[in-house]
Amino acid sequence: MNGVTPFGERLAAAFDAHGRLCVGLDPHASLLDVWGQPDSAEGVREFGLRVIEAAAGRVGILKPQVAFFERHGAAGYAALERLLREARDAGLLVIADVKRGDIGSSVAAYGEAWLTPGSSLEADAMTISAYQGLGSIEQVSRSADAAGKGLFVLAATSNPEAAAIQRAVLQQSSRAGSTVAQAITHGVIGWNERRADAAGGDLGSMGVVFGATVDLRLAGIDTDAEPPRPGLPVLAPGFGHQGAEPGDLRLRFGSYASGVIASESRSLLGAGPEGIADAIARRIDQYGAAIG
Numbered sequence: 001m002n003g004v005t006p007f008g009e010r011l012a013a014a015f016d017a018h019g020r021l022c023v024g025l026d027p028h029a030s031l032l033d034v035w036g037q038p039d040s041a042e043g044v045r046e047f048g049l050r051v052i053e054a055a056a057g058r059v060g061i062l063k064p065q066v067a068f069f070e071r072h073g074a075a076g077y078a079a080l081e082r083l084l085r086e087a088r089d090a091g092l093l094v095i096a097d098v099k100r101g102d103i104g105s106s107v108a109a110y111g112e113a114w115l116t117p118g119s120s121l122e123a124d125a126m127t128i129s130a131y132q133g134l135g136s137i138e139q140v141s142r143s144a145d146a147a148g149k150g151l152f153v154l155a156a157t158s159n160p161e162a163a164a165i166q167r168a169v170l171q172q173s174s175r176a177g178s179t180v181a182q183a184i185t186h187g188v189i190g191w192n193e194r195r196a197d198a199a200g201g202d203l204g205s206m207g208v209v210f211g212a213t214v215d216l217r218l219a220g221i222d223t224d225a226e227p228p229r230p231g232l233p234v235l236a237p238g239f240g241h242q243g244a245e246p247g248d249l250r251l252r253f254g255s256y257a258s259g260v261i262a263s264e265s266r267s268l269l270g271a272g273p274e275g276i277a278d279a280i281a282r283r284i285d286q287y288g289a290a291i292g
C-alpha cells in the first residue's frame, strides 16, 4: 500500500455521512437564465459556485458535466478548474463526467489530466468508456488505483437509444455470449476483486454507470445475484428529470443497490439559487428512506 486512501473507502464514508444523492452540475443555457446568469464562462462559474455552496455539508458527491464548460472553450475550462478546486476543498467527492475512451495510451493521458493529484483539473473520479475493449482501460485503471482515484465505466446508460449496442451479444473473447453491458460489468467486478486481494475495503474503487431508467435484466445484468464483494460503485443518472424516483432504487438495482450513487441534475438545479438547498435536503431524506 502507498498510503493513499482508496476511492472506494472515501465513497463509503461519503455514503455514511451524507447518503447517496449526487448533485449534478450541468449549467444548461436555459438554467443559467433561470439563475440570472449570462450564458458565458463567467456565468457557468458563478452558477457552479452557488451550487457548491448549496451542496457542501449537505451532500457528499458532486458530478460536473464537463460538456457544459467545454462549450465556453478555454475560459470555460478555467471556470471548471476553479470549481473543481472549490468543491474538493469544501469536502465534496467530485466525479468528472467526461466519458473519455480511446486506445489505452490515450485514455491513460485523459487519466493524467483528470486524476493526477495536484493537476489543475483534479477530480476524485471520472467516467470512461470501454467500447474500444476492456484492455484499453487497463493502464488508466492502474494509475487511478495508485493515486486513490475512481473510475466509472459506461455499462447500461440511461438513454434509451443505447440499448441496441449495450444489449448486443459478444461473438468472441472469453466473454462470448454475454451482452456488452454484462461483459463490462463483470470486467469491472473482476478488477475490484483482484484489488481486494491486496487492498481490502467494502466498496471497490472501480464502478459502472447504470442508468436509473434502465431495466438491467434486459441488459443481461442479474439484479438478484449475490452482491459482488467488494461492493460495486454504481453511478446512476436518470433520477429526477429523466423519470426515475427514489422509490425505484431498490426495485431497479436489487443486489447492486448498496453501491448506488443517485445522480440528479436538472430536477435540483431547476429550483434556482433560492430553492436548491431545500430541494437537495428533501431529496436526501427521500433517498435515505428508500435505501433504509
Ligand SMILES: O=c1ccn([C@@H]2O[C@H](COP(=O)(O)O)[C@@H](O)[C@H]2O)c(=O)[nH]1
Binding pocket: 024, 026, 065, 097, 156, 157, 158, 159, 209, 210, 211, 237, 238, 239, 240, 241, 242, 263, 264, 265, 266, 267
Ligand atoms: O447514462 C447516463 C450517463 C450520464 N448521464 C449524465 O447525467 C446527467 C443527467 O442529467 P439530468 O438533468 O439529471 O437528467 C447529464 O450530465 C448526463 O450527461 C446520463 O444522463 N445518463
